[in-house]
Amino acid sequence: MNSEDVAHYLLNTPEFFEDHLDTLAQITLAHPHGGRTISLGERQLLALREKNKVLEKQMYEMLEFARENEALQNKVHEFTVSLFAARDLTTLQEMIPHLLRDIFSVPHVAMHLWQVTPPSMEVLMFTDEQSKPVCLHQAAHDTASWFGESASLLHSFAYLPLHAGSVSVGLLVLASEEKQRFYPEMGTVFLQRIADAAGSALHPYLDH
Incomplete structure (x- = not known):
């Protein structure tokens, strides 16, 4: 036994x-x-x-x-409510990056609206392919140049497609020197809420 x-x-x-x-x-x-x-x-x-x-x-x-x-929910709420203060597109273009830096402590933010700055074909296709925010450790296509001299210092990126209905109208990019600030496996629920709030605020001021 x-x-x-x-x-x-x-x-x-x-x-x-x-x-x-x-x-x-x-x-x-x-x-x-x-x-x-x-x-x-x-x-x-x-x-x-x-x-x-x-x-x-x-x-x-x-x-x-x-x-x-x-x-995070409180920060998203603060971000969303703050957007109501904007009364024109120029203000929103300045306000959205500023709020993300101030409320979420994101060190680098770039936002390109197709109506204002037409994208390269690669960036447009990349944006249209994303059904939700995506996080990467390398800049997608030519988006590194959006950060000027800081580009070489950045090691993580969050790409938030901006939509007016089902049509992409721009791309909001958050970036950091820290590799683990944004990483491919991270959840994107709150990033999506930020994108939704920004897209909704921008919608009335964009050509469709």
Whole structure:
């Protein structure tokens, strides 16, 4: 009989320990952190404590995630409400990058509207292919030049297509020197909300 047979027998014969309580009391196990032996009951208690620590850590991480989400939601709300102050396209063109730097601490922001600055064919095709924001570690096509002398310092980019209905009207690009500020696997829900708010604010002032 090997250890697996013993384990199988005990799992399927719960009355064994009821019939041999003295045996149960005599069982000792190595302490998980070494140094001495402990009873089976003590070992179970330690296991429960370890499990509780894991659960507490998971709960803390969930609460932190919830706080971060709430903070982001508040920032998106502030950004959206601030856009209502604009009364013309020129103001919005200045306001949107400024708000993103100020509210979200994004160090580099560039926004090109096709009506004002016609894009290259590659950038237009790239924008039209995106159904939602996309994050990259390299600048797409010629968009690095949108950041002037800072271009060579940038290592992460978030591309937010701007739409008026189903038609793309521009591209909003957030960039950072930090490689992990924007990365391909990150969630884009809040970036999409920013794009939606900016696109809606711009819509009345753009030719369609």
